[in-house]
Amino acid sequence: MQNQIAIVIADDHAVLRESLVALLHSQPDFNVVGSAANGEEAMQLVQEHRPDVLVLDLFMPHGDGFEVLRTLDRAGDRVASVVLTGSESHSDYVQVVRLGARGLVLKADAPQKLFNAIRAVAEGELAFSDEVARSVLNAIVSDPQPKPTSMGRLSERERQISYMVARGMKNRDIARELNISENTVKRHLQSIFSKTGAHDRLELAVLALSEVSKAA
Secondary structure, three states: OOOOEEEEEEOOOHHHHHHHHHHHHOOOOEEEEEEEOOHHHHHHHHHHHOOOEEEEOOOOOOOOHHHHHHHHHHHOOOOEEEEEEOOOOHHHHHHHHHOOOOEEEEOOOOHHHHHHHHHHHHOOOOEOOHHHHHHHHHHHHHOOOOOOOOOOOOOHHHHHHHHHHHOOOOHHHHHHHHOOOHHHHHHHHHHHHHHHOOOOHHHHHHHHHHHHHHHO
16 A cells, blocks of 8 residues: 555564554554564664654563664654653653654454554644643743753744643644644644754644743
8 A cells, every 4th residue: 555654563472462463454554564573673664664653662672662762863863753652650751752652552452543643643633642742841841951942933823823732732633623724733843843943743833832820
């Protein structure tokens, strides 16, 4: 298929890894181009195949998921990563988001959640549950780390869209709410990213929430 999403899977448990390959191949728009048993193999496969999405376990030998994300971030490789984990630690969640993950699915979740997360991050959107998103964004906003430039250059419509992104709304929801096309939303977002210096929706959400907290 022309529009298939190319996926690399990394998990050190062989049975789970092979089950994931079979599960993802059941979706006609997915194409698993490689599977890795550890962090080193994951990096090699990402460099070799340049996948659209990396599905990544956190705790693996020879470079865990944190190290894979850290290496990708340092190299400027912005492959859309979905962390698939059994961890219930919110500090782990915050750390992987800081390192560039754009989706998080628990291993106890239904397969459809993983399917939806892969499709969302492949489209440049975020894929976190509402609870995880709130926890992560609050932690990042409250931590005085360097942030993208201010929203002062944005038009009123661009600011409106930025706040909608911060509320976790997807492009189609924003389009419906504002009675505009999804393509128009995408064009606004390109302008917003250019003006603010935000690289993606997460950085934009952090920036918008920071503006709201300063105004409060």
